[in-house]
Amino acid sequence: MDVTLKGEKFQTNGTAPQVGDNAPSFNLKNLNDTDVKLSDYEGEVVILSTFPDIExxxxxxxxxxxxxxxxxxSNTTVLSISANTVNEQEEWAKSKDVDTVLLHDSDRTFAKAYGLYIEDIDKIARSVFVLNRNGQIVYREIVEEMADDPNYEKAVAAAKKEEAELS
Incomplete structure (x- = not known):
C-alpha cells in the first residue's frame, strides 16, 4: 500500500485489514512496561490510532x-500506537492529562501485522481503526498523506454508533 510523507511516496509492508475483518490480535507495552493485548478490551469499543512519530x-x-x-x-477505549520508544512517549505525556493508552511497538509486530510498517523510514503509517465489542473493524482510515490529520469526526461517529448498539 502506498502512502506519502510531504509528497514523497513510501510503501507499507502489506495491506491493512478491511472493514468487516476481525482486527489482528497484538501484544504491546504501555508506559508502565505492562503488556497490553487487544483481547483485554473484549466487550468494549476500541479506537486504534496509529501515527509515525509522537515528536x-x-x-x-x-x-x-x-x-x-x-x-x-462512555464505553470506548482509545489505544494510541507508534514506533516511538517508551522514553519518547513518556516525555510527550509528562505535561498532558492523558486518558488514552499509549503503546509502543518496539519490534514493529503490530505495524507489520496491520500492513502499516514503512521499512524505508522505520515508521508506522497514520491510520485509525474503530473496533466493535467483538473486535471486528467497523471503521478504517489509512491517511494517504502522513502529514495530514485523520478524520476525527468520522472515527468518533463510528465509535458512538457502536456504543449505542451496546445499550
Missing part, C-alpha cells in the same frame, strides 16, 4: 485530539 506536530495533535474526544465516549 511531530501532527502526531501530537492526533494523540491529543483522540485523548480529548475519547472523554466524550
Amino acid at each position: 511531530t506536530s501532527t502526531c501530537a495533535r492526533q494523540t491529543d485530539t483522540f485523548n480529548e474526544k475519547g472523554k466524550e465516549l
